[in-house]
Amino acid sequence: MGLGFALEVDAPADLPYDEERADALITVTARSVAGPAAGARRAEVLIMDRSLSMAGHKLDEAKRAMCAAVDTLRDGTLLAVVAGHHEAEVIFPATGGLARVDARTREDARLRIAGQLPEGGTAIGRWLACARELFASVDSPATVRHAVLYTDGKDEHETPGQLDEVLASCTDRFVCDARGLGDDWHYTELLRVTEALHGGAEAVVTLSDLTADFTRLMDAAQRIVVPRVYLGLRLNSLFRLAFVRQTRPVEAELTARQQRGEETHIPLGSWPPETRQYQMSLRVDPGSLTVDETLRAARVTLHAEFPDGGRRPCSPTMPMIVRRRSTPGFGIPRSPDLTRVENERELGMAMRACADAHLRGDLDRADRELRLAIGLAQSLGDTTRLRLLRSVAAGGPDGALRLRRDVSRGRILGIGVDSTKTARRAVDAGGPPPREAGLPRVCPRCGTTSTSPTARFCEECGHRYADADLTDRPRDAP
Template identity: 75%
Template sequence: MDSPSDLPYDERRADALITVTAESAVGPAPRVRSAQVLIMDRSLSMSRRKLDEAKRAMCAAIDTLRDGTLLGIVAGNHRAEVIFPPTGGLAVVDARSREDAKLRVIGQLPEGGTAIGQWLDRARDLFTSVDSPGTVRHAVLYTDGKDEHETPEQLGEILASCADRFICHARGLGDDWHHDELLRITQALHGTAEAVVTIADLTEDFTRLMREAQRIVVPRLYLGLRLNSRFQLAFVRQTRPAEADLMVRQLRDGETHVPLGSWPAESRQYQVSLRFDPDTLTVDELLRAARVTLHAEFPDGTRRPCAESAAMVVRRRATPGFGIARSPDLTRVENERELGMAMRACADARLRGDLDRADHELRLATGLAESLGDTARLRLLRAVATTGPDGLPRLRRDASRGQLLRIGVDSTKTVSRPADARELALRDTGLPRVCPRCDTTATNPTAKFCERCGHSLADAGPVDAW
């Protein structure tokens, strides 16, 4: 935990960065029961090749599931229908049920509108039918359109009812959806959002998600915070590998529990911010502001600590704000958040036709990405940039809607470390590619996604062969 203890005399906020790492088990991983719900968009806009490719992706995902997995499939338009199993609940995957599920997917026809909240609500009902404790609950959905047949308030109510019930990854197909809706879903349900502009890429993406889900052995994780009475919790935010505001809080035995979801082998970072009245703190007194404990849900359904607790200690100094250096890591996290906001503002402005605002936000985002050494987001921004008559960068007027949606949906993705100048100078030389998020070298030179963290390799640079 990175928690700078010294606070300026007039400070009213204390922050800490907490890193949680899930590691692959040595030897055979424990077999944890897994429940999977696949959600397919069958609205009228999914006509022809789009729906054919989506069906192929769904069938490939079903083939990836190991025997014994619990499976349900929801087909959605302005309503939601469970198309598998036909008897309700979830079915146990075996050779026979796997073929039945694929036949029901193949038989779907496009019709109607889009109400994504209804799809998620039906998925929640399916997961509720699982009576075995400690089951990993995981869903994936794709959509090619906007959530037009329900209000944002209706979607919000359903997301609140689904929070901490299951993990959900969302994919936007083509270029007629909106990044805000996908990010809202995945932030609430601890998943990832991706733009799949090339529809044929969905099959590889879905099979990767299924394989990753079957490596999860802890159904749920929680950040436990026991606060000193002089402090209040301002916010908890995930900062890596993607930014997300964590709004759900539970109170258990005097401790605030914040659901973190669950994930396979990777590290995630969280920012905890506390607020306080500085007049309640004695100058130069070391004070424990909070005790932080990581809790896990175990296969028997109980929730217990799974790591040693850490103390968040603060000390109010007599020095004013300008006299105490700010934590460089916390400064970087805040700059990364500002970069993401500028990227979304750029995409939103261009989509509504406000070119001047889009150009302004592009310049702001590009400068932040350069200073942070964020090669992945910098490549996205440079791909849609050109030089204007005034010599300043501006958004290309022929930038496609798909490119803008990718900028919006990738705006929350952060890197594991800053890139150095030599990495920024690398160009595609035909060498194996390295993931811009986790620096893993792709073993398959034609792979579209990183096999470790799942990040898109569309903009990955080559391995440094110097």
């Protein structure tokens, strides 16, 4: 396959006497192995928005980016270019289908991209349905199928239900990355696309950045080696699956995609050499578990699609072991890693709530959510999202942080898109998370901004910050 997979299941074995939930963190690491990776077949569909709102400099920059993407593709890649407005048109190759990339076809593709004129509206679902049909024409199951689209507008020429129907038909067929261009699109629409199709979303606020972004995107796409990987779950009959979600590097809900059978399979998309993490949550009636009996709640295996089209295990099976403890009401500390995952999820929710409130004009709510998000990012040591949030923040008349009143809509859309991106932990579990020097603290509990960047406790509610030295804890602090 070109990749070797390693699987780890991290689950606290002990369950409180009356606990109805058992969670596990599943880490999947894919590493390159010598040999066949270079021979992987690839199919690429580039989707360009040429709706009327793209007229002028915006479309010129988009054409430049699409041509750069074509130039980045390796010889032999199967390529199609779709021009989208309220309909979808395959503009390359002229005969339809996909064409093998070489010097001549690159030039043809560039000429057809350059000749596009703006017209009509936006119907992202129709663009994706066109890509689905193009990929269906590829007869080799071992082909890596990847699409990329950009849009500068809202999906106004189809209903949300129509888009969802198309996304359901495209799931597990191909991977799609998406870009929002300018400041008149909806970040939630892009996230729906990339969550369903295992891709990544970005906001491109500065038009001239699109070419470099597409070049990086094509380079990354060509690192994909395995077309499809699945998480295989065999549950003990006493347990039922509540949810499975990807937690790193991008948050995504996966539960609705499960394929039921003797073993439940969860599609995980296509894979380059990288590490991803998932949270699995099971539900159980505690009364059905014998106290202090060690029990296997689930068996977890990875399956990959091999070059012959077969789906076979690509990792050893790992057990999830649980044991119901005997003391009613006795709390067992939650796993620090699971707590961190849930706090990262709360950070993402706060960022989306901040963006949504600003977009509907509720600035007071947006300010509160911004302060909550900054406090959570500080506690987690998530310097990437903290830097993004700080870039749109300023001190208000009362000294509390708030959104800058001159912040552009494009920057707010960027907060919404980046809310799903989780950072790899920068320190060991026992060390404090890093902070940006000189920044005042924001309490994740009450939202109060501290007067000192070195404060160890919130001056309002007494909450201890995550990197405070425990030896300095005041006697009456909670």
